[in-house]
Amino acid sequence: MHDVPHEIITVAQMYAADRFAAEHGVPTLNLMEAAGRAVADLVLRRKPKPGPVVVLCGPGNNGGDGFVVARLLKARGWPVTVALLGARDALKGDAAINAGRWSGETVPLSPAALAGAELVVDALYGAGLSRLLEGVARDTVMALNNHTAQVVAIDVPSGLHGDLGRAYDGLCVAADATVTFFRKKPAHVLMPGRIACGPVTLAQIGIPDEAIEAIKPALFVNGKRLWGRAYPKPDPRAHKYAHGHAVVVSGPAHATGAARLAARGALRIGAGLVSVASPRAAVDVNAKHLTAIMVKPFDGAEGLAQLLSDKRYNAVAIGPGVGVGEATRAMVYAVLDSDRAAVLDADALTSFAGETEALFGSALGKSVLTPHEGEFERLFPGLLKSSSSRIDAVRTAAAQAGCVVLLKGPDTTVAAPDGRVSINTNAPPYLGTAGSGDVLAGFILGLLAQHMEPFLAASAAVWMHGLAATQFGPGLIAEDLPEQVPAILRRLYEEI
């Protein structure tokens, strides 16, 4: 398994990691030197031929890192200018020490200081930014974003809030690349921050790894490091029932395709058996389109409850194509009463708009709710707006609902009621296509059927879904997604 750490730490946790390092005998000046060296190394990789570099240094330790970069590049013969915000005498601690070690040209920060730069290092503000950019810092960042020089940001692009993943008023440096230290921060993975960062390099600068055990982060980059160990692997002794029997509830005769997409997703991702539970009037159309997947007729919520009394069905998905209203609510309760692992998606969520109290009061513990932003707003009115970030919103939603909640988007966020959150970063833009959500529901269902716990199943499914889309590429339609799974699994089994 590849070794890039997957924990994400908040800004406060980053300062705690700094303190941990200092308490364990690592001088902060060494951390700053290593941080600056990691940035200088990236600059040399991105621009092998020396050219004019301007390092924008701010008043804190982010600026201190900038002085280290300036010194190291100058030592290799690069023409480097530091553009400093504020007075040099106002710098403190390690930043002041590194400003003292800088013997090159220093000019006051201004848009004019960017003239002639081929590469700009952004060391204005990092994790310590606590308000919006103003005055000359603001003017210079605006000029930088219209400049042709490539931009390497230290820790976070200035103006971007490390925890929130956005700028206070929308203005931040648009970087071509960012180097951060020890662990990623929320800003590196949340939209729109992820775009402002460009590709993020994670550098280890001497903070002992044990700091993570002390911090115990609950936030993770979605990937194999998070769920690889729990992922169901082929077992030569197992028969098909060991891999579970997944059920997808179909909509009425005119709306059956969504359930079949989900069913195919569940089968491809490894559920041992998959059935489409079909209203009797839709049996013909479902049967005409299915082969390996079985069709099980039922009528109404009572019929569904009866069907699910067969203990072999161990996971159920309901929502895609089922319609909005009382009939769907009754079927959802039938699913929840059956006490199976469940995915509630699409119409199964919208049917509870304004009626969430009863839903959240029922046994949702083994369920995964998979809203997009519109459905999330119907279930948790005002929560996205009133929360400081998407992370907080989804975490609160999971605590309220008492089950795993997955908020779809370019940074799909999955939260468990115990506080764990994963953020996905591998989704390509062409995943926004009709039916792609139905396949995602099917992937989650298939992993639940294989006994993965809901938070890890939902996270793994989101990651597989993103990779399937990336692997297929432009022109993707939902039907293509399940067909990418075999190739992904072949590699995955070797890596986990």
Ligand SMILES: NC(=O)C1=CN([C@@H]2O[C@H](COP(=O)(O)OP(=O)(O)OC[C@H]3O[C@@H](n4cnc5c(N)ncnc54)[C@H](OP(=O)(O)O)[C@@H]3O)[C@@H](O)[C@H]2O)[C@H](O)CC1
């Ligand atoms: N463990 C690590 O990851 C290490 C990180 N390093 C680098 O240190 C910075 C964090 O440094 P810090 O000094 O805490 O913060 P900043 O440099 O980002 O900025 C703080 C100063 O800026 C002032 N400030 C903040 N916002 C504004 C604003 N909008 N306008 C004006 N001034 C602002 C702030 O003043 P206050 O009055 O708010 O206190 C500070 O003066 C981290 O990002 C890394 O780059 C270490 O070098 C190595 C270890």
Ligand SMILES: [K+]
């Ligand atoms: K910065």
